[in-house]
Amino acid sequence: MHDTKPKLLPGDFPKIARKSSSILQVNLGYRCNQSCVHCHVNAGPNRTEEMDDETIELILKFLDANNCSLLDITGGAPELHPRFREIVESAYAMNVKVRDRCNLTIMFESGQEGLAEFLAQHEVEVVASLPCYSEKNVNQQRGKGVFAKSIEALQILNRLGYARHENLLLNLVYNPLGPVLPPSQRELQQDYKNHLADEFEVVFNELFVITNMPINRFGSSLISTGHFDSYVDTLRTSHQQENLNQVMCRDTISVDWQGNVYDCDFNQMLEMPLVSVDKKPLHIRDLFVNKIDGLPIQTGNHCYGCTAGQGSSCSGALN
Numbered sequence: 001m002h003d004t005k006p007k008l009l010p011g012d013f014p015k016i017a018r019k020s021s022s023i024l025q026v027n028l029g030y031r032c033n034q035s036c037v038h039c040h041v042n043a044g045p046n047r048t049e050e051m052d053d054e055t056i057e058l059i060l061k062f063l064d065a066n067n068c069s070l071l072d073i074t075g076g077a078p079e080l081h082p083r084f085r086e087i088v089e090s091a092y093a094m095n096v097k098v099r100d101r102c103n104l105t106i107m108f109e110s111g112q113e114g115l116a117e118f119l120a121q122h123e124v125e126v127v128a129s130l131p132c133y134s135e136k137n138v139n140q141q142r143g144k145g146v147f148a149k150s151i152e153a154l155q156i157l158n159r160l161g162y163a164r165h166e167n168l169l170l171n172l173v174y175n176p177l178g179p180v181l182p183p184s185q186r187e188l189q190q191d192y193k194n195h196l197a198d199e200f201e202v203v204f205n206e207l208f209v210i211t212n213m214p215i216n217r218f219g220s221s222l223i224s225t226g227h228f229d230s231y232v233d234t235l236r237t238s239h240q241q242e243n244l245n246q247v248m249c250r251d252t253i254s255v256d257w258q259g260n261v262y263d264c265d266f267n268q269m270l271e272m273p274l275v276s277v278d279k280k281p282l283h284i285r286d287l288f289v290n291k292i293d294g295l296p297i298q299t300g301n302h303c304y305g306c307t308a309g310q311g312s313s314c315s316g317a318l319n
């Protein structure tokens with residue numbers, strides 16, 4: 001795989017700084033039952049990285065000691081972590097809202113019985129990737145048979161009350177198949193709602209439209225096909241200054257499976273850690289003593305992926 005980092009750094013992205021952090025995004029490991037072509041964490045069935053017990057205890061202690069409004073759990077498929085349900089239960093008991101980045105097909109894997117019911121019982125927000133409402137496009141990006149299983153999982157979630165009760169949020173994620181900016185979130189959301197309701201009786205809350213980042217598997221494929229530089233140019237020339245205020249790194253702490261902290265999960269993948277005032281990479285254990293509000297955010301040209309056009313974040317468009 002091609003390394004995109006040397007092509008993105010140092011870059012000319014405007015300087016930005018952290019505000020106060022309210023979202024803790026935690027990556028439990030890189031194992032996944034799928035191997036999607038656009039995956040920015042290179043997850044797959046053969047990855048073995050997984051958060052250890054000591055780091056999990058630090059995460060729970062941090063949640064308890066701070067005013068986090070949201071625990072955003074990612075992977076890989078985070079549900080494959082043996083302590084996934086225990087982490088959710090602990091956060092729920094602390095009144096911290098939990099968001100599960102769920103790939104939907106995980107519900108049908110062995111050992112995942114009762115997952116949908118568990119998520120509903122703990123009012124976990126489900127954020128699920130569905131890069132198109134067409135079977136062909138989804139299978140092309142996420143693998144054969146993924147579309148049918150995803151629809152079945154969405155129907156199960158709907159039957160449990162997801163997208164029907166206000167405490168059971170079900171949000172979908174769209175990202176383009178190729179090196180282009182995504183279309184308008186508002187319009188695409190309406191298309192998704194119409195198609196999924198008419199054809200499958202599936203309902204959901206919001207569609208998060210996300211720009212593909214020129215890093216890892218997707219970035220490498222851009223280099224292989226000779227589209228890397230033109231794609232980064234497209235992102236840079238579409239930069240919207242007003243999106244800078246809302247980029248997710250302003251109020252999110254991203255933690256990797258080893259407990260190292262980053263401004264966002266893209267920086268995590270590029271191994272660009274959040275650093276202290278004396279330039280030391282920070283670990284979650286350091287955040288009990290080090291203040292990170294106001295620290296400069298580590299940026300590179302990949303950051304234009306967050307500010308291009310309507311903007312992009314883990315919760316979709318910014319404007």
Ligand code: SF4
Pocket residue numbers: 032033034035036038039040041042043044075076077103
């Ligand atoms: S389901 Fe998500 S984590 Fe798994 S390979 Fe696909 S994009 Fe990556």
Ligand code: SF4
Pocket residue numbers: 247248249250263264265266267297298299300302303304306
């Ligand atoms: S990639 Fe986006 S979220 Fe991450 S540091 Fe850059 S602007 Fe912030």
